[in-house]
Amino acid sequence: MLEKINSSEDVKKLSTEEKKELAEDIRKYILEIVSENGGHLASNLGVVELTIAIHSIFNLSKDRVVWDVGHQTYVHKILTGRKEQMKTLRKLDGLAGFPKTNESDTDCFNTGHSSTSISAALGMARARDIEEKNNCVMAVIGDGALTGGMALEALNDAGYSQTRLTVILNDNEMSISKNIGGVSMLLSKLRTKKSYTKSSDTVKKHILKIPVIGKPFVRLVQKVKRSIKQLVIPKMFFEDIGFRYLGPVDGHNEEELERMLKITKELDGPVLLHVITKKGKGYKIAEENPDKFHATGPFNIETGESKKEKSKDYSKVFGDKLVKLAEKNNKIVAITASMKDGTGLAKFAKEYPNRFFDIGIAEQHALGLAAGMAKEGTIPVVPIYSSFYQRAYDQVIHDIAIQNLPVIMCVDRAGCVGADGETHQGLLDMAFFRLIPNLTIMAPKDFRELEEMLEFAINLKAPVAIRYPRGGEDKYRFENCEEIKKGKAEIVQEGKDLTIIAIGKTVARAMKVAEEIEKSEFKDKQLSVQVINARFLKPLDKETIKSSIIKTKNVITIEDGTIINGLATAIKELIIDEKLENINLKTYAYPDKFIEHGSVEELEKRYKLDEETIVKDFLEYISTKENKELTKNN
Numbered sequence: 204m205l206e207k208i209n210s211s212e213d214v215k216k217l218s219t220e221e222k223k224e225l226a227e228d229i230r231k232y233i234l235e236i237v238s239e240n241g242g243h244l245a246s247n248l249g250v251v252e253l254t255i256a257i258h259s260i261f262n263l264s265k266d267r268v269v270w271d272v273g274h275q276t277y278v279h280k281i282l283t284g285r286k287e288q289m290k291t292l293r294k295l296d297g298l299a300g301f302p303k304t305n306e307s308d309t310d311c312f313n314t315g316h317s318s319t320s321i322s323a324a325l326g327m328a329r330a331r332d333i334e335e336k337n338n339c340v341m342a343v344i345g346d347g348a349l350t351g352g353m354a355l356e357a358l359n360d361a362g363y364s365q366t367r368l369t370v371i372l373n374d375n376e377m378s379i380s381k382n383i384g385g386v387s388m389l390l391s392k393l394r395t396k397k398s399y400t401k402s403s404d405t406v407k408k409h410i411l412k413i414p415v416i417g418k419p420f421v422r423l424v425q426k427v428k429r430s431i432k433q434l435v436i437p438k439m440f441f442e443d444i445g446f447r448y449l450g451p452v453d454g455h456n457e458e459e460l461e462r463m464l465k466i467t468k469e470l471d472g473p474v475l476l477h478v479i480t481k482k483g484k485g486y487k488i489a490e491e492n493p494d495k496f497h498a499t500g501p502f503n504i505e506t507g508e509s510k511k512e513k514s515k516d517y518s519k520v521f522g523d524k525l526v527k528l529a530e531k532n533n534k535i536v537a538i539t540a541s542m543k544d545g546t547g548l549a550k551f552a553k554e555y556p557n558r559f560f561d562i563g564i565a566e567q568h569a570l571g572l573a574a575g576m577a578k579e580g581t582i583p584v585v586p587i588y589s590s591f592y593q594r595a596y597d598q599v600i601h602d603i604a605i606q607n608l609p610v611i612m613c614v615d616r617a618g619c620v621g622a623d624g625e626t627h628q629g630l631l632d633m634a635f636f637r638l639i640p641n642l643t644i645m646a647p648k649d650f651r652e653l654e655e656m657l658e659f660a661i662n663l664k665a666p667v668a669i670r671y672p673r674g675g676e677d678k679y680r681f682e683n684c685e686e687i688k689k690g691k692a693e694i695v696q697e698g699k700d701l702t703i704i705a706i707g708k709t710v711a712r713a714m715k716v717a718e719e720i721e722k723s724e725f726k727d728k729q730l731s732v733q734v735i736n737a738r739f740l741k742p743l744d745k746e747t748i749k750s751s752i753i754k755t756k757n758v759i760t761i762e763d764g765t766i767i768n769g770l771a772t773a774i775k776e777l778i779i780d781e782k783l784e785n786i787n788l789k790t791y792a793y794p795d796k797f798i799e800h801g802s803v804e805e806l807e808k809r810y811k812l813d814e815e816t817i818v819k820d821f822l823e824y825i826s827t828k829e830n831k832e833l834t835k836n837n
């Protein structure tokens with residue numbers, strides 16, 4: 204069936220039976236692709252019928268669907284002419300794993316971070332009304348994403364404004380792990396109720412026709428109905444804030460879904476359609492382990508086992524060390540915004556359930572909560588992925604840094620993350636955190652240094668951010684790890700011709716670059732290279748760095764972040780502020796642009812951050828006429 208389908212128009216022509224067949228084909232195809240390329244499996248298998256139904260009922264050349272997070276759009280991509288390109292999913296220059304307006308007009312809005320869809324859809328609906336157009340606008344949002352503040356802010360606005368839009372709530376009871384919180388409790392009550400689709404307006408219209416008693420009677424009936432409904436149908440939350448609630452509907456029953464979507468088309472004002480789906484539907488192994496198959500690397504379809512051996516990563520090192528520190532210090536608490544497993548907190552949650560808080564996909568709240576807890580004497584540790592820290596910027600400034608509260612912000616997935624692409628790259632955190640007064644910013648060169656930094660941070664009694672990358676440590680092995688002292692860099696290798704300053708994972712790269720440059724015998728001379736592990740982006744160890752720069756005159760910076768306001772900027776500022784003269788400086792960082800998806804290695808190569816390119820580029824640079832300092836030094 205899949206072979207016949209290239210667009211929504213082809214889907215519309217199919218019978219219900221044929222759509223069932225199509226759903227099966229799509230599931231098989233997604234399984235094939237994701238087991239090869241990796242990606243978000245379980246969420247996509249859960250929305251196959253829903254996506255087919257949306258394409259059957261709506262015309263996406265004018266109607267708009269905003270997909271929350273956007274990780275569940277593989278089916279949509281398959282149905283909108285990108286079936287073949289799916290083979291390139293998440294690969295460099297291939298299809299993105301999230302909606303991209305530059306891939307297709309039917310991807311009407313880019314997403315990647317959670318809880319944005321209702322705001323964007325409401326914006327589109329308001330623009331439509333101003334333009335006096337008539338198209339439908341929908342947001343498809345998961346029960347996990349509905350726990351995010353931005354989604355609740357948008358519901359509040361949409362319900363009050365009575366703008367015509369549909370929120371399709373895709374409720375599978377799961378965020379990445381089991382969804383928890385008050386919203387999830389509300390939804391679980393709704394789930395068990397009979398489908399509620401009748402419009403109370405119809406009833407109202409009939410009674411209003413009765414002369415004299417009409418209006419007062421309507422009011423009375425409405426009051427009684429409301430209080431009865433409060434008792435028996437807990438859907439009132441949505442209705443009370445101005446939405447028409449429809450559902451719950453079985454999200455794997457194509458006919459039911461289409462029937463309900465048709466109703467939403469006819470209704471005015473904001474509508475919430477509650478759809479119940481199963482994460483991982485159709486692939487038993489994912490149905491049974493939806494959290495594991497939320498996002499996965501390549502795996503064996505028969506067994507579900509990963510094709511790559513799982514090795515130790517920074518998140519695990521962080522989580523294990525935190526458990527050890529928490530044994531000795533009962534003030535330590537851990538907070539996660541729905542990322543217990545991803546951030547390495549599973550063990551902590553098990554060992555210290557009373558000191559562990561999963562607060563939903565709510566990064567702003569996570570940091571506000573941490574601030575309150577820190578004020579009262581606990582030591583909150585908050586691991587959040589770098590790109591999701593963007594959400595909580597004001598909380599870091601307003602709630603934590605201004606009051607100088609000892610919150611430990613662990614910035615996981617910092618730097619280039621690879622296949623998830625531009626919304627998920629952690630390239631901006633050094634830049635945006637460096638602006639914040641009172642904040643100490645560190646990055647470890649390897650696992651051991653992360654452990655040391657975490658211990659140091661816990662004793663610091665001030666706000667601190669520790670950034671570390673996705674995945675494992677570099678193959679390069681450091682023998683030493685000097686004691687961590689606030690604002691002190693570590694000289695990892697002494698030299699006199701060139702200083703390489705690096706931070707975090709790029710210190711290992713600096714060592715390899717140094718080795719290659721020393722081997723290169725530039726102009727028949729052997730160069731000696733000093734390598735500095737900056738450790739602290741803030742406060743920067745100006746003393747150590749300055750004296751090294753004065754000694755060598757030639758300087759390289761390497762960092763896994765944007766060129767603006769990170770390590771390179773800090774060194775430029777130092778050179779200018781300290782009036783250091785005749786310095787040859789080369790900076791290696793990501794350019795001032797949003798970095799696309801691809802493997803980390805490919806992207807590093809593309810942006811000239813790999814070892815080989817840095818060595819070549821630097822040697823070319825110092826060979827030019829203008830840059831003779833190196834030879835002069837020799």
Ligand SMILES: Cc1ncc(C[n+]2csc(CCOP(=O)(O)OP(=O)(O)O)c2C)c(N)n1
Binds near residue numbers: 344541591
């Ligand atoms: C701001 C933000 N925080 C965290 C994430 C990581 N994340 C991606 S999907 C997801 C769970 C989403 O659950 P839900 O909305 O119910 O969708 P489902 O996958 O269950 O269909 C999370 C926490 C994110 N994308 N954005």
